[in-house]
Amino acid sequence: MVKQADFAVEQYMDKYETGIKFNLGETCCHSMTIQEVSNLARVGASDSLVSGIINSRMTYGHIRGSPELKSIISEQIYEGTGLTQDNIIITNGAIGANFLTFYTIVDKEDHIVVVDPSYQQLSSVPEMFGGNVELLKLKFEDKYLPDLKQLRETVTKNKTKLVVINNPHNPTGVVWGNDILEEIVDICRENDCYIFCDEVYRPLYHSVEKAPSSILSFGYEKAISTSSVSKAFSFAGLRLGWIATNDSKLRERFFSKRDYNMISISLIDDKIATFILTHHKKILERNYQLCKDNLDTIQKFIDLSNGKLEWVRPQGGATCFIKVNVKGSKSTMEIGSELAEIHSVLVVPGEVFNHPGFIRVGFGNSKKEIEEGFPIILKYLDSL
Ligand SMILES: Cc1ncc(COP(=O)(O)O)c(C=O)c1O
Known part of the structure; x- marks a missing residue:
């Protein structure tokens, strides 16, 4: 049988993703409904799509x-x-x-x-x-x-x-x-x-x-x-x-x-x-704005972190890799698990990418989760 390594990031996400309150692990731009796309594109309630499907x-x-x-x-x-x-x-x-x-x-x-x-x-x-x-x-x-x-x-x-x-x-x-x-x-x-x-x-x-x-x-x-x-x-x-x-x-x-x-x-x-x-152009317009706004929000929290968090600010995509500078013995894996299990905030520890000392945060997801999740991360890091 072919030997296969466990897929660490998928297993980590699967462990915590459902049931979490602040999902900063998500890597997709905030998911949409077909109706939302219809509204954005101003095309009548996607009737032809629905009829195309039910009559196929x-x-x-x-x-x-x-x-x-x-x-x-x-x-x-x-x-x-x-x-x-x-x-x-x-x-x-x-x-x-x-x-x-x-x-x-x-x-x-x-x-x-x-x-x-x-x-x-x-x-x-x-x-x-x-x-x-x-x-x-x-x-x-x-x-x-x-x-x-x-x-x-x-x-x-x-x-x-x-x-x-x-x-x-x-x-x-x-x-x-x-x-x-x-x-x-x-x-x-x-x-x-x-x-x-x-x-x-x-x-x-x-x-x-x-x-x-x-x-x-x-x-x-x-x-x-x-x-x-x-x-x-x-x-x-x-x-x-x-x-x-x-x-x-x-x-x-x-x-x-x-x-x-x-x-x-x-x-x-x-x-x-x-x-x-x-x-897709309408969807991209929406997602560009979302990503830019969320990056500005994260920048604000990184500035507030007194050097505990550092990043190379992303220019694209929907994920960033934030360096965690905390003294003491806690690894980013432990930090990630405690944030998820105790504070219901999901970030992905760098260990999952074989790069301890970092956390991965998705910034294409809902603004609310980023605005509410980051203060919890900062408070937690201050408590270490
Ligand atoms: C770099 C990269 N490639 C591929 C995938 C898989 O994406 P899809 O949902 O299209 O299967 C992911 C998902 O996180 C990804 O980050």
Whole structure:
């Protein structure tokens, strides 16, 4: 049987998420109803969507995803990349997209370079398939920007198969600009390896002067992007994601692997996703404002913390990684557990990302929980 590491962040969230009063662990922008999207977009109560669903015969639908959904993704979400609907592989969430990418590409002993810290799936799944994972470490002191000289030394021709990054980045919220992405693509091109960017938080570029492009925009065929409607578009409950790539041979290999565990996604989810992505600009406007307001609120509490909390203020995404400077023997794991169990405030301890000394806070969620949760965190830290 394939050996599999426990997925620490998912297990931590599962332990505390329901039942908690102040959920600062959530990584999605505050979830929405279909009715709210209809109201934002000023389209009549989504009648045609409802009637489209209740009058649809429940076949498997389009095995590869409906042309309507795939063309909105290729033409609008990847605008300017030259992608067509044929380049989109629909999956169950970005988690399904990431898994399928590794399942298709990684063979035993392959050298895989993965950004660290990261969403654990990005390093544990390639390991599960026998890959040798080497970490590209990001540091607080470097504002979580990558050491490209080191990456150049790490990536090796005929050895490295895949470089895995995540932009905007979970847990730090750092955004790497086009200059960095371009250089990473160049390194991969020179070494003939795949570059895979988990873009599930794209296009949450609410706090940058210039939004970077998708990894597919740099003219390299072996580039892969994954994403979903969960984070930037507030519809995690649909469990709908995708892989996008210009590499047509690889695309067929993705579909062939997918045949054994998907057939198709739910026809209902396909229709709802098509509807919400049609109105994605309105959703993004709402979520940009939400993220910016919440970042300002968190900044206020960090300033009030007398140095107990420190951060590299995020420029994108919906998560930040806050450094906790408290004297004494309590680890951030203990701090996280006490905050959750005694004070009903959920933050994710850095230990879950193999980076003790930090807590991850989601800032795309409801303003109220952030405004009410942070004073409790500060009071608790003062009591230590
Ligand atoms: C970086 C990253 N990739 C993928 C996922 C999975 O997202 P989805 O809900 O689309 O499956 C997450 C969820 O937290 C994530 O943070």
